[in-house]
Each structure stands twice: as C-alpha cells, then as structure tokens.
Amino acid sequence: MLVIEGALVYANLLVLLSLGLTLTYITTGVPNFAQGSFAIVGSYAALTLLRLFNIHPYLSIPVVFIVGAILGILVYLLVLKPLIKREASIVILMIATLALDLILLGILGAYSGFLERLTHTSAAKFIFTHLDFEIYSFSAVLFVSFLVIFTLIGSLFILLYKTKFGIALRAAMENPDLAEIMGVNVEYTRIFSWMLSGALAAVSGCLLPFRQEIVPGTGPIIIVSIFAASIVGGLGNIYGALLGGYIIGISESLVTYYLSRIFGAGVLVYGKAFSLLVLIVTLLLAPKGLVSINWSKILKIRRVFKWA
Amino acid sequence: MGLEYILVNIALWFGLYLIVTLSLNLEYGYGGIPNFGKAFAVLMGAFAIGGIINRILIYIFSISGQIIEASSKIKTIVNSIIISNPSIGVALFLLSIVLSFILGCLAGALFILPSVKLKEDYLAITLLAISEVTYLICYYNVDLIGGYYGVSIPDVFSFVPGEKRVFVFSGIVLLISFIIYLMLNKLLNTPYGRLLKAIRENEDVVKAYGKNIMTIKIKTVSLGSGIAAIAGALYSLYSVNVISSSFTRVEWTFYPFLMVLLGGAGNNKGILLGTLIFVVVKILLTMYKFEISSILNLPFEAVWLEYIMFGVLMLIILFYRPEGLIREKPIFTKPIKNVIEKRKARK
Numbered sequence: 001m002l003v004i005e006g007a008l009v010y011a012n013l014l015v016l017l018s019l020g021l022t023l024t025y026i027t028t029g030v031p032n033f034a035q036g037s038f039a040i041v042g043s044y045a046a047l048t049l050l051r052l053f054n055i056h057p058y059l060s061i062p063v064v065f066i067v068g069a070i071l072g073i074l075v076y077l078l079v080l081k082p083l084i085k086r087e088a089s090i091v092i093l094m095i096a097t098l099a100l101d102l103i104l105l106g107i108l109g110a111y112s113g114f115l116e117r118l119t120h121t122s123a124a125k126f127i128f129t130h131l132d133f134e135i136y137s138f139s140a141v142l143f144v145s146f147l148v149i150f151t152l153i154g155s156l157f158i159l160l161y162k163t164k165f166g167i168a169l170r171a172a173m174e175n176p177d178l179a180e181i182m183g184v185n186v187e188y189t190r191i192f193s194w195m196l197s198g199a200l201a202a203v204s205g206c207l208l209p210f211r212q213e214i215v216p217g218t219g220p221i222i223i224v225s226i227f228a229a230s231i232v233g234g235l236g237n238i239y240g241a242l243l244g245g246y247i248i249g250i251s252e253s254l255v256t257y258y259l260s261r262i263f264g265a266g267v268l269v270y271g272k273a274f275s276l277l278v279l280i281v282t283l284l285l286a287p288k289g290l291v292s293i294n295w296s297k298i299l300k301i302r303r304v305f306k307w308a
Numbered sequence: 309m310g311l312e313y314i315l316v317n318i319a320l321w322f323g324l325y326l327i328v329t330l331s332l333n334l335e336y337g338y339g340g341i342p343n344f345g346k347a348f349a350v351l352m353g354a355f356a357i358g359g360i361i362n363r364i365l366i367y368i369f370s371i372s373g374q375i376i377e378a379s380s381k382i383k384t385i386v387n388s389i390i391i392s393n394p395s396i397g398v399a400l401f402l403l404s405i406v407l408s409f410i411l412g413c414l415a416g417a418l419f420i421l422p423s424v425k426l427k428e429d430y431l432a433i434t435l436l437a438i439s440e441v442t443y444l445i446c447y448y449n450v451d452l453i454g455g456y457y458g459v460s461i462p463d464v465f466s467f468v469p470g471e472k473r474v475f476v477f478s479g480i481v482l483l484i485s486f487i488i489y490l491m492l493n494k495l496l497n498t499p500y501g502r503l504l505k506a507i508r509e510n511e512d513v514v515k516a517y518g519k520n521i522m523t524i525k526i527k528t529v530s531l532g533s534g535i536a537a538i539a540g541a542l543y544s545l546y547s548v549n550v551i552s553s554s555f556t557r558v559e560w561t562f563y564p565f566l567m568v569l570l571g572g573a574g575n576n577k578g579i580l581l582g583t584l585i586f587v588v589v590k591i592l593l594t595m596y597k598f599e600i601s602s603i604l605n606l607p608f609e610a611v612w613l614e615y616i617m618f619g620v621l622m623l624i625i626l627f628y629r630p631e632g633l634i635r636e637k638p639i640f641t642k643p644i645k646n647v648i649e650k651r652k653a654r655k
Contacts, residue, residue: 031429033344033436082627091342092626094432095565098344099622102562106615113608216612220557221444224437231433269448276441280422283434287426 003257005142009211011249012145015242016152016204017222018229020197022241026173027186027193028080030093031235035201035226036219037104042068042202043214044108044115047126051119057128057206058144064206065199072198075100076191101220108216124216128209141210148203153242156196169193221272225252228275232282234289243290248275314595316478320546322587323481324539328560329567329583330485330492330576331535336565337573337636338496339528340508342432345419345439347560349533351446351552352415353540356408357461358453358550361400365462375451379459383548386462394467401464401545405484408541409534416533417526424525439557446552458551461544477546484542488535493576502639504528505574536560558615563590566618569625572632581633590614 021035032038045067049060079096088096115123133140160166171179172189180186208214208222225248233244256271286293328350335343362379369385371378390397423434446452453459468476495501503524506514511521540560544550563586571582593600597610606613625632640648 029429031433079623086627086630088626088630090429091336091340091432092630094342094344094429095569096623096626098562098565099619099626101619102558102615102622103619105558106612106617106619109612109615110606110608113606113612117607221440224440227433227437231430235430269445272441272444276437279434279437283422283426283430287430 003254005139006211007250007253007257009139009141009145009207010253011246012149013204013208013211014225014229014249015149015245016200017226018233018241018245018248019153019238020200021226021230022233022235022238023193024197025230025235026238027176027190028076028084028093030080030090030097031227031230032197033094033097033223034075034101034104034219035197036221036223037101037108038068038071038198038201038219039205039208039222040108040214040216040219041071041104042205043209043218044111044123045202046128046206046209047123047214048115050128050131051115051121051123056131057209058140061148061203061206064202068202068205069195069199071202072194072196073191075198076194080194081190101223105216105220108219112216125213126209127213129211132210139210141207145207148207152200152203224272225249225275228279231279231289234291237289237291240289240291247290248278251275251278314591316474317595318587318591320474320478320481321591322584323478323485324543325564325567325587326485326580326583327488327539327542328536328564329571329579330488331532331539332564332568333573333576333579334492334496334504334535335529335532337568337575337579338501338504338508339525340428340504341420341525341529342428343435343529343532344432344561345435345437346536346564347555347557348419348435348439348442349412349416349536350540350543350560351439351443351555352412352533353408353537353542354544354550354552354555355446355453355540356411356537357404357541357544358459360407360411361404362459362461376454376457376459379454379461383460383462387466390462390464390466397464397467400462404464404541404545405538408537412537412540413530413534415537417530419533420526420529424522436557436561439561443552443555443557446555453550453552456551456553458549458553460549463548464545481542481546484538488538489576489580492535496576502641505639508574562622563618566622566625569622569630569632572634572636574636575634578632578634578636585633593617 017035017039020038021032024030024032042064045064046057046060049055049063050057055063079100080093083093083096109124112123135143158166160170168179168184169189169192171182172184172186176186179189205214208218212218229244229248230241231244232247233240233242252271252275255274259270282289328346331349332343332346335341358379362375362382365382365386366375366378369382371381371385373381386400390400419435419438420431423431426434447455449455450457463473465473465476496504503514503519507521507524515521540555543554547554567582567586568579569582570586571580572578593610593614600606600613601610
C-alpha cells in the first residue's frame, strides 16, 4: 500500500513538472533542460521558509508558487527572449537552457552553503518526511499533492477554455503566426507559459522532499523522468503531459518495486533506466507520443481482421 | 613544482579535452548533431579499462573475489610485472586505447540508433537521457566498474619514476590528441566532411541527392564516440582508477560544448583555441580555489562559483558571439579554386 501511495505522489509531482515542460515547449519550441532545477529552487524556497520562519512546507506552497513564477519570468526575459530575438536556432536555445541548468545548480549549491552558515544545520541534503502526518492512515502528502493537482490543473483548464486570454493562448499555441495576425500578442503567451512552468515546477519541488532526499544536484537527475513523461505523452500536447506523467511516475516506482521483489533490492537503481526504456520504445513506435496515436483507426483495423 | 606543475597540468587537460572537443566538433560543428550525451562516450572509454581490461587481467591471473578488491590485487601484480618488463606496459597501453576506441564506436552506434530519425530537439533529449541513465547505473551499481567506490587499474607506465610520470603522460596525451587532430582534419577535408556540413545546413537537399542521412549520422556519432572514448581511457590510465562520478554531464558534455562554441563550431583551429583558453582558465581556477574562496570570503565551496561562471560565460557567448572566436570559413575545393582562378583570368 505504501508503495502505491508513494507512486501516486511521485506521479502527481511528475505531472506538474512535465506539464510545465510541455507548456514552454509548445509556446517557445525549446525543451527546457533546466526544468528539474526549477523544481529544486522550489524545494530550497520551502526549506528556507521552514528553517527561518518555521512555516510548514504545506503552508508555504502559495509563496513557493510565486517564487517559481518569478523565476520563470526572469528566465524567459533574461535568457530566452534575447536569443529568440536574435533568431537563434533550436540547438542554441537548448544549449542556453543547459547553461541555465548549470547556473541554477551553482546558485543552489552556493545558497545551500549560505543557508547552512545562517541556520547552522545542514542544507546540502534534506528531506521533509518527518514533517508529514497521517490522515486516515494515508500520508498527508498524498492528499496535498492531489489537492494541488486538482486546483492548479482545474484553474488552468478554466483559464484555457473559459476566458478570452485562454482562447488567445491556445490560438498562439496552435499557430503563432496566425494568432499574431489576428491581434494576439504572442509575447504575452510566452511569458505566461514560462511563468506557469516555473510556478508548477516550484510547487512540485516543494512537495518532492516528502518523497526523496534533495541535494542541489537533484534537478539534473530527475530531468530524465520529466522528459520521459512529456515525450511518452506527446511533447506537443498538454493532455500528453498528464497522461505521460502518470504512466512514467507510476511505472517507475511500481515496476522497479515489483522487479526488486523478484531480483532483490539491487534493481531499485534501475528506476530511471525503466523510464528511459519506455521513452525509447515510444520514440520508436510513436515519436509524437501516445496522444498522437489514432486509437479509433487501430480499433477499426482490428475489427476488419476479426471479420476476415 | 610550482609553475612547472601548472604547465604540465594544463598540457594534460588540454590534450584530454582536445580529443573530446574534436569529436564533438565532428558531430555538432560539422554534422549538426546536438550530442548532449558526450559524457556517455567518455564513460565508455573508462568502462573499457575498468570493466573489460580489468576483468581480462583478473581472469588471466585467476583472482577470485569482487571486482573492487580483485582490481586492487591485480593492480599490484601487474604493476610489478610492468616494472620488470616495460614492453608489457606499453602493449597494455596500446590494447587499452584500441579497445576503448572499438567499444566507443559500438556503443556510439547503439546510442544514436533509437533517435537517429528524429528532429534535433528529440535527438538531444534522448541522447542526454541515455547518457544520464548510463551514468547513474555505473554510479550506483558497484558490480560494473565499482560504482561510487571505483576500481583500481594497473599503472601501464609504472616503470617510469614517480616524479616524471605526469610529464610522460602529458606528452603522450598531447601526442595522441595531435594525431587525432591531424587525422580529423584530413578526414573532414574529404567529400565526407562536406557531406556532413551539407546535412547540417539542409537535410532535404542531401536526401534529394540520394544520400542516406541515417547511416551517415550513425557513422559520424559512432566515430565521434570512439574518439571521445580514447579520452576517457587516457584519463583513467592517468589517474590509475576508474570512478564513475568523475564522468559527469557538466565535465564531459557541457564543458566540451562550451569550448566548441567559444572557439568556433565547424572549424578545428577554433577548437584548438577554445580548448586552450578554457583549460587555462579552469586549471588556474582549480589551483587557486582556496585563495579565491578566502579572499572573497565565500560561505560555500568554490566549485559552485565555477559552475555559475562557466554557465554565464556560455550565455554570453550565445548572446554576443554564437559563431565563436574563429569563424568557420567557406571550403575551397580544387574545382572551386579552378573556377575562381578562371574568373580572375577573364578579368
């Protein structure tokens, strides 16, 4: 039961991360290699609030959301916008996000040292599990993560489908040139997507220490799972991020758990390898992700075979 | 020690990084393949020594036990043999280089296979993911190459006295990197090199001329990985152990990209310059790490400052000089030169 609980929490957090990745990929066309580090910025923001002001990480979610949003906006305005203006190629943009990842890693490492000196407790490695409590014999983080997912994604969908700005946003995602002709300011939609991406990642990072140990270098490691989730679902589709996040999140935890029961605990290190395997299989069979597969067509073919 | 030591360190790292940046230039500068998993090939080179050569030696001398303890036993045995018979050491050295090259080529071909048909962003993500996962497996699985404990490997030049060892090694590394430089220059001045540049500029045109882009890309990454694996092997042979934690993405993927972009992608002279500048800065930073920390009164380790600095440097290059310090020059083949001369003659 504990394993399934952990898998669900992890999947929820992965959905938040891959959703942010997909959003920025749709609007700016660049896979953000720093998405993992965005999350760890959120983790450290939560840690700071806990250590300095004694605020429980659950209560600091709104603050962390804002911190992440500001980070996202800054990254877009300072790094990506100038490059896009200079008409940099996708590869150059990708290298820029890789550089950004390194800068964030450096800043987080330096900040952890700073925080350590300030509070005289270790900040280079931390975990929040001891702060968690139980609700009906389930860990609270399970409920909190679901609550966060429902609120954030619910409001995102209301925004996308019920407001004028959301319709403009979707139009700009579908076809930026056409949207621009119709008077949509594509620039706003890009800033918005980076803001949201940073905020979602930071919130996810705020809850991640309830499930695993955080070090400044955790971001570059979880990026594999984030990419796997986004690509398995379909990098060009928001629903894909939801689907892929749950598939990768649940399978990464559950499959390695059941494999470890057969082959021993040594298999546990292969969790990420399993994500990679799913990623490669998806790329070989359906490079545009699961969302792109035309299921009705496949079902039709099967029906034809049955008649024959 | 002193200055001499700094210079020889710069020479060593210049040679090692030059091999990797040249191979990256072949893939990214010429072929336009964004190999975000360069560290994978370097790790494979180290694996060839720590994982394969070590096991062969352990098998030959029939030593029992886990790879970590057995490797330290084999190290002492082989070291003493090499001291009395230097030719065995040289043979082992050459075998290591050849084996790492072959393993690098094979691993490189497999490495690009799943994503070779895809667009550059998907390609980069997949290569990075494969490299990262391989790194994690090698790091956490102690049975492959010792994981976080690492394995020892024999010192192939144990017949050289201790204080001269680093000089001999730097010389050999520089020599090998120079040979690779000449060979790649020669190779890229053939139709193959021009074909690579054509693929980088426009794949569809190349396809229209009836070339198979997939096989060319696989061959290129395979060759590039083989070359980069040599650097991994040399580094392991120098440090006499293999610890997978020294083959991180920052050190062997990001820094090579930084050097290539700093010097200028697509031309090997720029790569020389970029690598030299980077290595000099990096070695000086590492040498004066403690001084910098104490002068600035940093409350944290200087390595984080190094990350921030090099990350910002990369962004500055991308903003202000994405073509690098030395620009790529147009290729003048014989037929083109003839055309130019004829035009001049007409005037």
